[in-house]
Amino acid sequence: MDTSAKTRTAISPRRDEDFPEWYQQVVRAAELAEPSEVRGCMVIRPWGYGIWENMQRQLDAMIRATGHRNAYFPLFIPLSYFAREAEHVEGFAKECAVVTHYRLKTDEEAGLIPDPESKLSEPLVVRPTSETIIGASYAKWVQSYRDLPILINQWCNIVRWEMRTRLFLRTTEFLWQEGHTVHETEAEAREETRRMLGVYEMFVRDHCAIPVFAGLKSDSEKFPGAVETMALEAMVQDRKAIQAGTSHFLGQNFARASGIQFQTREGKQEFGWTTSWGMTTRMVGTVVMAHGDDDGVILPPRIAPTPIVILPITTKEETSAKVLEACDRLAAELRTRKFLDDVPIQVEVDRRDLGGGVKNWEWIKKGVPLRVEIGPRDLEKNSVMVSRRDQPVKTKESIPVDEFVARAPEILGSIQKSLYARAKEFRDANTRPIDSKEEFYDFFTAKNASKPEIHGGFALAHWNGSREVEEQIKNELKVTIRVVPMDDSPEPGKCVFTGEPSARRVVWAKSY
């Protein structure tokens, strides 16, 4: 495609020029977040946090509906707790922020320093995940099978020290929810693990408008200490994979480490069967990368802080009061309506004293699903000028006010659907069964002149199950197994790398 003919875009560079830089620019232009001067930590600005709040409220309702209740456990984990599960420590030790002192003092030479006399006898780890600290409470709460299941979720901040960070996708501090459950039997715990993956899948699909592949992680990508990790993998517009929610079956590993024991129906002592599952602020970045275009963010209406913004055109002083009044009236009417699953319509009237073009472009970059302009001419015609963010930015439709109020829920629903359809079409176009090593290497090699229209994406290829093969592909192509699908009708075949037998195709991709 000849890109020189393209019109100028609001975000520079364009996605096809430099995707990582496009992402940084989009996040900045939409005022979603920015790096803080604290190494690796981000500041989530109101527009970005508003998206997270919507995700949180909607996912929280689904977590409640499946019988879970929220609680809150300490931020700090004593080193000795943390050390109880060997694989767990191994997995997280290299990225832990450690609190060693509890007081500051002013030193004459060095200025403000941690007071040496306040050194903790046991350092505290800032939670990188809470299995061990929550397990310590569960060990006290669980005595008998009658106390089970325990179904608890926590919304909190998490710290995993990162050297190379990217806003939302990989930061030292992030926000998430983590569910932690204990069950009487292995079967129940396995069922819970799947159920919550299903909840995430529904949330990502129906709320974030992103299709995902669900499946098991290979052993090398499992959560440290888990028996099985299930995950969702979404494709974003550089055709890489982003993990969008995980659910872990922990067997009795953490119950053993924390001493979560119960008396069974038969009067024996047994360790509980535990699960954990989480979704993070990473999802905000995933939405940006999945739906955004060269003019900025595009938000699915359901999770947009404001799915509709009304822009009064008040250039003429004599009509300005009337225009503003009409805008407020429209906003009030829209707020009484709901869309999709009974989502009340939020509306913002942008009354700021700025040029109409400036305001319009700000909201385009922020990704508001519907922009509604009202000026003196619209007033005369008793109509509004409506722009959908999922259509080219210059497309506008004049709609009579009453008709717009009546149709707004349907239009928002239709944007939600069109974003999903577009993301699915893109994902499907860049997902292909691959049956030879050569084709596999071709697929993932950049600048492959023979197939310029596509390189990379999701490869569905057979694999012999060996870790060595995974390692090799990772080293040579930076490609890993994202998930091993869990469908019931696997298609056996031969490993594309070794020719050895394979029970099913697995999903390979480059990933964030």
Next chain:
Amino acid sequence: MDTSAKTRTAISPRRDEDFPEWYQQVVRAAELAEPSEVRGCMVIRPWGYGIWENMQRQLDAMIRATGHRNAYFPLFIPLSYFAREAEHVEGFAKECAVVTHYRLKTDEEAGLIPDPESKLSEPLVVRPTSETIIGASYAKWVQSYRDLPILINQWCNIVRWEMRTRLFLRTTEFLWQEGHTVHETEAEAREETRRMLGVYEMFVRDHCAIPVFAGLKSDSEKFPGAVETMALEAMVQDRKAIQAGTSHFLGQNFARASGIQFQTREGKQEFGWTTSWGMTTRMVGTVVMAHGDDDGVILPPRIAPTPIVILPITTKEETSAKVLEACDRLAAELRTRKFLDDVPIQVEVDRRDLGGGVKNWEWIKKGVPLRVEIGPRDLEKNSVMVSRRDQPVKTKESIPVDEFVARAPEILGSIQKSLYARAKEFRDANTRPIDSKEEFYDFFTAKNASKPEIHGGFALAHWNGSREVEEQIKNELKVTIRVVPMDDSPEPGKCVFTGEPSARRVVWAKSY
């Protein structure tokens, strides 16, 4: 009163026997929270967290309605930021958790230790409050008067190292919201400070059913770095004061420290005028102490995780299915109703296979406002047996089902009101103008045989404004000035301690 004649209570000791111990027992019996093995940190259990979630949702709506938006800033504050405001450092240095390392390693002798090679060149303070870290962002966001006001709120966890802790009231980690705003003028910032105190007052009164005194803190009790601190003070049942929300006018102190400067309308450079204001999980403990009785917690319906619990009486197997069905039907009907300001009625049906008495007492201790029993006999009469938690636990009323459904919103509203009235009556009965030093000392001295019916409470007494007097009273009686009222018609008089002139009475009390 002869207490030996009292019937046995669910909580032991009673409030009049040992209030602090009663509090610990109530919090435990209601499963609100428990100490964790991490020094000073608490585990907030689902019932306690459910109260906090309601407070959070309701207060958040009020914060939004006054034009604020939520955002999120880093947990960690570099030492150098923190050091920028001298009084601020002075105030918080002694209670800061300090992160000094970012990795763990396994040492052959010592086991898991902070990796010495991962020592941070600049230690990080875990936020004890966020003025300095948020100020660093605001300094970047504010260039011109056009960027003002900035009206942002954050919900997060906070760490202030505490040696002596009490669940909810004083813990090393707690949850809160902190508003941080920047304004163009001093007048606007002062107005904001008052507005948010007003929001808190409304929230504490109308949602938590607790009356408060609002006013200014004396200099010695001000927020470190503030020009003025306003606060609300509630009285709990041992007649001590608990601070229920504060709002600080920070002048230009923090703007200067963080470099928040803007170009004025006249083209000059000026520092912004900032405010901050917060309310914490302490409010959960305040509700317990203000409303609880010797049988446990009593929750205002508006903030109860479940204002109504339905208890099926399923002792007879042949009627048990029908009873459960009737309970579910009632729950479904109630859930379509709203009470007070449009609060949807949450209902829980307790289907657990436990004895009716056990269940009933559990919910009494948890403080559910309305308990509704349905058994085979009620089915026959098509009625329900209703118990209000604000009435003696054995009081029950049989109400026809339809009538109950219709009246439930009104009953919940009436419980909300009766709790406020009771708390106000108690507060007023234990608040008195005091006009002599002797009377003041009498009032606050325990075991004062001459007035056994009352010792301690809120004393409204004149004060000469001197810090020395405050110090002396604090040392001798552990009594401090809680607030200096801000009403417009002060009544001048003479300081009860020195005889010197005083512009108005101030509120003195022992406090948490």
